[in-house]
Amino acid sequence: MRATKKILPALAALLATALPLQAAELIMLERPGCVWCAKFNEEIAPAYAKTEQGRRAPLRRVDITKEWPEDLQGIASERITPSFVLIEDGKEVGRIRGYPGGEFFWYLLDELIAKLDPPEGA
Template sequence: MRTSTLLAVLILAGATSGKAAELVMLEQPGCVWCARFNAEIAPAWPKTEEGARAPLRRVDITEAWPEDLDHIQRERFTPTFILMDEGEEIGRLRGYAGDEFFWFSIDELIAKLP
């Protein structure tokens, strides 16, 4: 099996196990900073090393809160990005101030993953 294929299989296996790392994005309708993130970062995210380690999961804060996130602090400020690993919060980034700051900050968070 080719290395890239093996990596893809391992990533998919982790993503379906429910224990993989993920980047939870708290968003809401009408959030201009969420829209800016969606234009500048979201299309590239799954194609990056960071996106492979922590796929993006969106949570609309105006809808029912997901049961598997009941143990973490809720936010009213959007966007908020919460890095999770095996169901535990590693850290969070509140707001979106542009692509350079986002990549720098998210890389610091991802460096905390085991």
């Protein structure tokens, strides 16, 4: 049991350094009871991870009614939900305030993603 307690933290540290860091993320700022968040969840969320945009900037959800995540301290919160903040290497690239509907969301997101650094190998 003692050996396991020593090995597990070392193994976790090794894995953390071995995995590639995600350079870009789309942070969805949401709150419980948000009607437009539910609309986004119905129209966009099920397919998002399967799209080119979703692979380039995976969706991460942040509940604005809870404590702000430590790794997002440099990113301003929002009162409008949903809001979408595109970050790259921990810095804000841009944001979409509110959910403008499916077609317009993809258009605005594509404009933001065009501002990202080109992917490795591109």
